[in-house]
Amino acid sequence: MRAHTILTLAGVVALTGAVALSTGQAAAPKPAAAPQGLKPVSAFASIPDAAARSQALFVEAGKVIQHPRCLNCHPADRTPTQGMMMKAHNPPMRAGEAGHGVPGLPCLSCHHEKNVPAMGEKIRSVPGDPKWALAPQEMAWQGRSLGQICAQIKDPARNGGKTLAELHRHMAEDHLVGWGWNPGAGREPAPGDQKRFGELIKAWIDTGAACPA
Ligand code: HEC
Numbered sequence: 001m002r003a004h005t006i007l008t009l010a011g012v013v014a015l016t017g018a019v020a021l022s023t024g025q026a027a028a029p030k031p032a033a034a035p036q037g038l039k040p041v042s043a044f045a046s047i048p049d050a051a052a053r054s055q056a057l058f059v060e061a062g063k064v065i066q067h068p069r070c071l072n073c074h075p076a077d078r079t080p081t082q083g084m085m086m087k088a089h090n091p092p093m094r095a096g097e098a099g100h101g102v103p104g105l106p107c108l109s110c111h112h113e114k115n116v117p118a119m120g121e122k123i124r125s126v127p128g129d130p131k132w133a134l135a136p137q138e139m140a141w142q143g144r145s146l147g148q149i150c151a152q153i154k155d156p157a158r159n160g161g162k163t164l165a166e167l168h169r170h171m172a173e174d175h176l177v178g179w180g181w182n183p184g185a186g187r188e189p190a191p192g193d194q195k196r197f198g199e200l201i202k203a204w205i206d207t208g209a210a211c212p213a
């Protein structure tokens, strides 16, 4: 069922990209009315135990957190990855000290403020955001379990000094996080939408921010 949803989404994205390429217009895909692939907070109301509910909410939010759209920028080894298979960035790319690329080749020399539809067969679009950069080392998520990621994003020493309220705001409102649902032609968006994702994170915090095992 889930695989089917993903295939359908990928198909729509591919189609939209094809139309954009053939008409020369910028692709502006509008998400369907009901966010797909991410359950709303209400789906967890029947779990009586608050800690169990909290864990279940985080597991649902984890469908976004562990999606390649997010993981590609939160790698373990300072090299961004690309695509659904999370292959090494091509051309080879290092984060540099501050995550903005190495001297002479900053991320922003190729990644612009917005997604740029690309010509040609291989690269459907170049993803973009004003803050495009690699997440810092202590925020590495690739290769970690959801429980480990949960523990580290709650830890101010590893989350950029954020309180839980600030963490929620980042997830629910940050523009770069929002790119995950507007990733440009040829890329599958993260499941659901940023609003629903933000609500899951809020409910997870309100139920004690319990981490899955
Ligand atoms: C283009 C690269 C990029 C993408 C894509 C990206 N991030 Fe990040 N992320 C960063 C950077 C850089 C930081 C640190 C700077 C900041 O806090 O804005 C960060 C920090 C974070 C933080 C706060 C620190 C932490 O790890 O606890 C969270 C939470 C986060 N990102 C969530 C997400 C989610 C969810 C997605 C996918 C929907 C995502 N990110 C996609 C680059 C990215």
Ligand code: HEC
Pocket: 068, 069, 070, 072, 073, 080, 081, 082, 083, 084, 089, 090, 091, 093, 094, 095, 096, 099, 100, 101, 102, 105, 106, 107, 108, 109, 110, 111, 122, 123, 124, 125, 126, 127, 132, 133, 134, 187
């Ligand atoms: C020389 C140009 C260039 C530079 C410099 C560059 N990139 Fe990229 N990047 C690209 C292109 C082109 C793509 C799209 C490739 C594709 O989708 O086939 C891409 C894709 C990505 C993706 C994949 C997004 C996804 O979910 O599939 C991430 C993540 C990324 N770049 C991060 C970075 C970061 C972080 C830096 C700086 C440390 C950087 N890039 C520097 C050209 C570049």
